Amino acid sequence: MPLNERDRIEILMMIGVGDRMRTQQEVCRLFHEMHPDREPVSQSTVSRIERKYRELGHVRDAPRQGRPKINENVQQDVILSALENPHCTVRQVSRDLNIGKSSVSNIFKKVKYHPYRVRLIHELAEDDFDRRTEFCEYMMDHNNQNNGFIANILFSDEATFFLNGHVNRQNTRYWSQENPHWMQEYHTQHPQKESSPNDGGISAAYCTQILYYSIYSYTLLSFKR
Structure with a gap:
């Protein structure tokens, strides 16, 4: 089970300050005694938490970056390709603009472009x-x-x-x-x-x-x- 922010703060308190600091091995043993139903922490985890606090002043998780946003210029190029040639395929646009097919599909979906397919019907004469x-x-x-x-x-x-x-x-x-x-x-x-x-x-x-x-x-x- 991954450690949350509260667990990391608890480990920092177990490390202590000044001449009453515990070793990493002692911290691991103490944490396991207080939480016997959880997976034991390693000395490398304790060291990483202590180093993060000294460098950043906190032990919070870093904000998630998420998926990279699509460049606005690339999005305009994809839309222009569809306007110039409405019969183009995702593969053609991907090859012409040198971008991934999934990116082209995501742009079409974002701007609500739909590939309308032709419907075959018979022309009726007067008789x-x-x-x-x-x-x-x-x-x-x-x-x-x-x-x-x-x-x-x-x-x-x-x-x-x-x-x-x-x-x-x-x-x-x-x-x-x-x-x-x-x-x-x-x-x-x-x-x-x-x-x-x-x-x-x-x-x-x-x-x-x-x-x-x-x-x-x-x-x-x-x-x-």
Whole structure:
């Protein structure tokens, strides 16, 4: 158990003054006799307490410095980097300014900057609403004619791989204190993509193999052309 200020003062009183001073060994033994339930103090501890009192005039703990504060100039540089390029990453800012990534993250947190990520949505054309209504009516009519129609449909998850450099949400962010409602448009009538279905009756390895040969063949055809 560490010694508090009261314990140190008690040790100083045990040391004494003038010709009635005790040795460090005697002080350690006396302290242990008065506090048998505590861990014995060492002679080096007694010596350190006595030396501190002679040098500083007290035996209080030194004030804690805490974590070093972030330089104001560095903080301004980080904010300017985000203003000039809202799509920057913590790693990029850390590399450009030669400061730690944790410092960059702490500055963004301090000034309440949040990395808003893009949300992928489909653009609706004028006739899309009519098509959706027609599809719902089609499904309802067939389900009324055959009660097991919907139950016989196999629904499964799938992973779609775009071959035209489609946006990746994991690598797209916008640093800002408020939601910028930033929008990025992609105009593609027929995007080149491959889909890999994933359900209980289809092997994931088999689908991956099909996807690999499909992309590989597409690449070869592109080079041959």
